[in-house]
Amino acid sequence: MFRDLARMGQTLRQAARLMVGQPDYDTYVQHMRLTHPEQTPMSYEEFFRERQDARFGAKSNGKCC
Amino acid sequence: MKRLLPHLGWAALALLGATALAVVALSRGESINALWVVVAAISVYLIGYRYYGLFIAHKVLQVDGTRMTPAWRHNDGLDYVPTNKYVLYGHHFAAIAGAGPLVGPVLAAQMGYLPGMLWILAGVIFAGAVQDFMVLFISTRRDGRSLGDLIKSELGPIPGVVALFGTFMIMVIILAVLALIVVKALTDSPWGTFTVAATIPIAIFMGIYLRFIRPGRIGEISIIGFVLLMAAIVFGGDVAASPTWGPMFNFDGKALTWMLIGYGFVASVLPVWLLLAPRDYLSTFLKIGTIMGLAVGIAFVAPTLKMPALTQFVDGTGPVWAGPLFPFLFITIACGAVSGFHALISSGTTPKLLENETHAPFIGYGGMLMESFVAIMALVAAACVEPGVYFAMNSPAAVLGKTAETAAVAISQWGFVVTPEMLTQVAKDVGENTIISRAGGAPTLAVGMAQILSGAIGGQAMMAFWYHFAILFEALFILTAVDAGTRAGRFMLQDLMGTFVPSMKRTESLLANLLATGLCVSAWGYFLYQGVVDPLGGINTLWPLFGVANQMLAAVALILATVVLVKMKRERYVWVTVVPTVWLLACTLTAGWLKIFSENPKVGFLAHAAKFSNAADRGEVLAPAKSIDQMQRVIFNDYLDAGLCALFIFVLLTVLVYGTRAALRAYRVSHPTAQETAYQPLPASAA
Numbered sequence: 001m002f003r004d005l006a007r008m009g010q011t012l013r014q015a016a017r018l019m020v021g022q023p024d025y026d027t028y029v030q031h032m033r034l035t036h037p038e039q040t041p042m043s044y045e046e047f048f049r050e051r052q053d054a055r056f057g058a059k060s061n062g063k064c065c
Numbered sequence: 066m067k068r069l070l071p072h073l074g075w076a077a078l079a080l081l082g083a084t085a086l087a088v089v090a091l092s093r094g095e096s097i098n099a100l101w102v103v104v105a106a107i108s109v110y111l112i113g114y115r116y117y118g119l120f121i122a123h124k125v126l127q128v129d130g131t132r133m134t135p136a137w138r139h140n141d142g143l144d145y146v147p148t149n150k151y152v153l154y155g156h157h158f159a160a161i162a163g164a165g166p167l168v169g170p171v172l173a174a175q176m177g178y179l180p181g182m183l184w185i186l187a188g189v190i191f192a193g194a195v196q197d198f199m200v201l202f203i204s205t206r207r208d209g210r211s212l213g214d215l216i217k218s219e220l221g222p223i224p225g226v227v228a229l230f231g232t233f234m235i236m237v238i239i240l241a242v243l244a245l246i247v248v249k250a251l252t253d254s255p256w257g258t259f260t261v262a263a264t265i266p267i268a269i270f271m272g273i274y275l276r277f278i279r280p281g282r283i284g285e286i287s288i289i290g291f292v293l294l295m296a297a298i299v300f301g302g303d304v305a306a307s308p309t310w311g312p313m314f315n316f317d318g319k320a321l322t323w324m325l326i327g328y329g330f331v332a333s334v335l336p337v338w339l340l341l342a343p344r345d346y347l348s349t350f351l352k353i354g355t356i357m358g359l360a361v362g363i364a365f366v367a368p369t370l371k372m373p374a375l376t377q378f379v380d381g382t383g384p385v386w387a388g389p390l391f392p393f394l395f396i397t398i399a400c401g402a403v404s405g406f407h408a409l410i411s412s413g414t415t416p417k418l419l420e421n422e423t424h425a426p427f428i429g430y431g432g433m434l435m436e437s438f439v440a441i442m443a444l445v446a447a448a449c450v451e452p453g454v455y456f457a458m459n460s461p462a463a464v465l466g467k468t469a470e471t472a473a474v475a476i477s478q479w480g481f482v483v484t485p486e487m488l489t490q491v492a493k494d495v496g497e498n499t500i501i502s503r504a505g506g507a508p509t510l511a512v513g514m515a516q517i518l519s520g521a522i523g524g525q526a527m528m529a530f531w532y533h534f535a536i537l538f539e540a541l542f543i544l545t546a547v548d549a550g551t552r553a554g555r556f557m558l559q560d561l562m563g564t565f566v567p568s569m570k571r572t573e574s575l576l577a578n579l580l581a582t583g584l585c586v587s588a589w590g591y592f593l594y595q596g597v598v599d600p601l602g603g604i605n606t607l608w609p610l611f612g613v614a615n616q617m618l619a620a621v622a623l624i625l626a627t628v629v630l631v632k633m634k635r636e637r638y639v640w641v642t643v644v645p646t647v648w649l650l651a652c653t654l655t656a657g658w659l660k661i662f663s664e665n666p667k668v669g670f671l672a673h674a675a676k677f678s679n680a681a682d683r684g685e686v687l688a689p690a691k692s693i694d695q696m697q698r699v700i701f702n703d704y705l706d707a708g709l710c711a712l713f714i715f716v717l718l719t720v721l722v723y724g725t726r727a728a729l730r731a732y733r734v735s736h737p738t739a740q741e742t743a744y745q746p747l748p749a750s751a752a
Binding site: 013014015019020022023027029030031035044047048049050051054055056 | 140141142143144146148149151152153154155156159160275280281283284337338341342345346349350353414418549552
């Protein structure tokens with residue numbers, strides 16, 4: 001049961017972060033390790049800034065009314 | 066029997082929903098409890114999702130759980146990430162929910178709660194949720210491309226450009242209307258103005274903290290920011306009461322307008338990490354938290370609806386906005402029932418994060434149902450307010466006069482019981498000088514929310530706190546939308562202008578940036594100023610323009626969905642999109658036509674212009690104008706608004722003509738012609 005609660009907390013945390021445009025960092029690192037082992041993944045700070053700029057960048061289409 | 070068994074529970078739910086709806090619809094003369102509305106709504110949503118949403122998913126669109134989604138194909142851990150369906154639901158809902166579903170139902174309550182409620186429920190099931198879901202599906206099958214791109218590739222380049230231009234104009238009107246709501250809520254309200262102004266230094270502090278002190282720690286800084294915000298609300302009461310500080314935060318509408326325009330310009334030019342992003346964190350979390358809090362509050366307090374089910378204003382003579390029930394109710398309530406803007410989200414980030422096609426109905430259809438529930442709660446909150454108070458807050462000063470006495474007299478003549486003492490008492494309870502003519506929906510919603518939330522926590526003594534909490538909650542995410550919208554508008558404009566002057570396309574060029582931002586801000590600033598000086602409150606003019614534009618965009622998205630259905634050779638199900646398209650065409654074209662050509666000067670822009678130019682010819686000056694010069698400006702604005710309406714109609718008809726042609730062409734060939742990304746199976750790791 002505690003494992004379920006921990007998983008739920010994890011899901012909620014991810015949901016809250018994605019709401020403000022921050023996808024999961026661990027997923028990103030894992031993706032880089034598996035598919036691009038030759039590249040160094042961004043550090044968390046770089047990742048955070050990259051995502052922040054992307055959310056309000058030229059390609060974003062804003063939010064709703 | 067075995068096949069019927071699972072449906073028994075649903076039948077019971079249907080019975081419960083029908084009972085609740087019957088109680089709501091058939092009770093005449095006696096007031097009913099808000100919980101009936103909530104129960105009816107939730108039953109309708111669940112049944113609608115199970116029997117219509119899933120029908121569209123499995124029969125009409127035939128979502129394919131084995132098909133690769135863009136999130137897998139382009140997985141980069143950043144823009145394209147296969148995402149847990151509940152996490153993505155939260156993301157999608159936070160992106161579509163905004164001020165729209167909160168304001169529209171409050172304005173619509175002038176006709177009573179029943180028409181608005183029925184439209185919110187019917188609209189979402191058959192139009193709004195269908196649109197969001199289908200656009201999400203269409204975009205997912207096309208590598209997560211945007212609405213403009215989809216129209217270009219399925220309908221042709223001309224309707225694509227026309228739709229893009231229409232979207233920019235809609236954005237301008239939305240920003241003007243949202244900013245107007247903030248101005249109306251903060252005029253002569255030092256408490257409200259102080260708390261909203263305090264969000265700027267709080268956000269900048271958060272931005273610096275996140276950039277330099279503890280980079281990327283969103284959770285902890287959001288909690289710190291929230292505590293500071295609450296402190297600003299509490300402290301705001303003392304500021305407003307102070308004889309030295311109070312007047313420093315007391316502004317009239319025009320002053321607030323100029324501040325907002327300046328703020329919008331600066332905020333959208335500054336680096337995003339400093340102001341825009343941290344404000345976005347605060348407003349998003351506060352928005353989601355408050356929506357959940359309001360739901361719990363309504364369930365816990367179980368308030369009684371004081372507004373009648375129907376008022377005499379269904380005939381179109383209402384003071385809050387002019388025009389008869391058809392078509393104007395259906396454009397006044399936009400976002401809670403059907404909103405074209407959602408098509409931009411459903412073809413934006415969400416399709417790039419979708420893990421599996423079978424999640425699309427839950428996220429697209431289900432997300433919109435939640436948005437609709439927010440609209441129902443806003444309607445409940447507005448209907449809990451004493452009708453006399455509701456009309457005092459939402460009718461223009463031109464009808465009510467300036468004092469509680471004149472307002473009470475005017476409202477009593479409409480048959481609603483209200484005394485001047487009641488009006489001053491409500492103002493005192495919520496810690497304001499006056500509540501008269503606070504049009505725009507937000508203050509009314511704040512009074513309703515304050516009644517509900519103080520019923521749950523704090524009682525009468527906390528009314529003023531909850532009122533300013535609600536005002537702050539709305540102002541915060543409206544301002545975020547204004548900054549982010551101005552930025553997005555600037556990029557759109559640079560893109561559009563870049564077609565003619567290539568150097569404008571360079572988004573990193575400071576000159577191009579300032580020029581495009583300036584143009585975008587002046588565009589919405591112009592309409593905002595015009596709305597603020599309008600004696601009929603501005604909402605009267607701007608909200609219908611916004612509603613028409615937003616619903617027209619929904620019609621455009623549904624036309625696209627219809628064309629795609631025909632191209633997929635699913636003609637037998639084409640009614641799923643054709644029926645809401647026809648309904649939206651009927652509502653928006655009639656409303657657009659009436660806004661231009663109605664002979665009633667309260668409704669038609671041209672009739673209003675004629676009234677003013679006739680008076681000007683006789684040398685008379687009509688309010689709000691104070692000179693012949695200003696009369697000319699009113700006339701010019703009328704023509705401008707009429708022109709804008711005509712432009713929206715032109716955009717819609719262009720897309721309709723091209724859409725019909727594309728659909729007919731696809732109908733004549735015997736094989737599917739939809740331009741989907743070719744089928745690839747999901748990778749083994751996805752299973």
